[in-house]
Amino acid sequence: MGNYSNVLLETSDNIATLTINRPKALNALNKDTLLDIKAAAQEVAEDENSHVLIITGAGEKAFVAGADISFMSKMTPQQAREFALLGQDVFRTIETMGKPVIAAVNGFALGGGCELAMACDFIICSENSKFGQPEVGLGVIPGFGGSQRLPRIVGSNMAKQLLFTGEIIDANEALRIGLVNSVETADQLMEVVTKKVKKIVSNGQISVRYCKEAVNEGMEADIDRSMTLEANSFGLCFATEDQKEGMKAFLEKRKAQFKGK
Numbered sequence: 001m002g003n004y005s006n007v008l009l010e011t012s013d014n015i016a017t018l019t020i021n022r023p024k025a026l027n028a029l030n031k032d033t034l035l036d037i038k039a040a041a042q043e044v045a046e047d048e049n050s051h052v053l054i055i056t057g058a059g060e061k062a063f064v065a066g067a068d069i070s071f072m073s074k075m076t077p078q079q080a081r082e083f084a085l086l087g088q089d090v091f092r093t094i095e096t097m098g099k100p101v102i103a104a105v106n107g108f109a110l111g112g113g114c115e116l117a118m119a120c121d122f123i124i125c126s127e128n129s130k131f132g133q134p135e136v137g138l139g140v141i142p143g144f145g146g147s148q149r150l151p152r153i154v155g156s157n158m159a160k161q162l163l164f165t166g167e168i169i170d171a172n173e174a175l176r177i178g179l180v181n182s183v184e185t186a187d188q189l190m191e192v193v194t195k196k197v198k199k200i201v202s203n204g205q206i207s208v209r210y211c212k213e214a215v216n217e218g219m220e221a222d223i224d225r226s227m228t229l230e231a232n233s234f235g236l237c238f239a240t241e242d243q244k245e246g247m248k249a250f251l252e253k254r255k256a257q258f259k260g261k
């Protein structure tokens with residue numbers, strides 16, 4: 001896989017892992033790091049051997065401690081707007097890519113870090129993780145989608161509490177409010193995430209992609225439109241070899257061998 005200055009990208013067993021790699025700055029996101037994340041995500045999206053992407057942070061302390069405050073501190077309003085649009089575009093690339101993206105949060109996920117995790121399909125975190133949107137304490141608001149994705153995930157009232165107070169919550173509180181799916185010990189985190197991801201990889205790739213599309217697009221549409229979306233994708237599954245193999249294997253009482261075709 002390609003070489004990047006600010007992220008590491010590796011693939012094994014059809015699982016790609018993207019590690020944000022600026023541990024000295026707690027993996028804070030500057031422009032170059034955002035561009036690397038986008039290029040690496042696009043590489044994974046196009047790579048036939050990568051079926052799932054895991055995103056995590058280098059070091060033991062942080063997933064991502066936010067957008068880079070020293071980079072942002074001198075921006076003009078126009079530059080700040082462009083920086084927000086860039087971050088939004090990169091995270092939207094992750095959210096809409098045709099493969100599942102799982103956030104393995106291993107420490108601070110603040111501001112842009114929480115926003116990056118929320119752009120993934122779901123979040124599994126370590127016990128030492130901390131989440132929050134502390135932007136109001138810096139005199140700004142979230143810029144990479146936090147004010148929009150947080151209420152969609154935890155509901156508008158809890159989102160407003162977190163956004164207005166800027167308070168940092170621990171892993172168990174994140175679990176309680178439904179921001180993360182599970183909390184693991186730090187040394188077990190990658191093992192648990194990999195186990196979960198292997199289950200995804202063993203399923204029909206196309207049907208997993210259609211599930212992602214159905215949830216993402218359906219959540220933004222009215223119920224009649226979203227039901228139509230589901231029925232259309234259900235129908236399309238029957239054009240795949242995977243559907244034939246999956247149902248045949250069930251009837252023959254054996255494990256299906258999916259090809260992603």
Ligand code: CAA
Nearest residue numbers: 024025026028065066067068069070110111112142143144
């Ligand atoms: N941007 C730039 N540098 C950062 C950073 C950030 N978001 N977060 C941490 N760092 C740097 C620190 O400046 C420090 O660098 P030096 O060693 O050169 O001084 C290094 O990472 C280690 O950090 P600390 O010494 O602060 O570590 P700590 O353990 O004492 O504290 C922390 C950890 C609570 C996460 C603290 O670093 C912190 O509060 N960071 C900022 C969190 C934040 O406000 N994030 C939101 C940013 S705004 C945003 O993201 C806007 C948006 O939506 C687009």
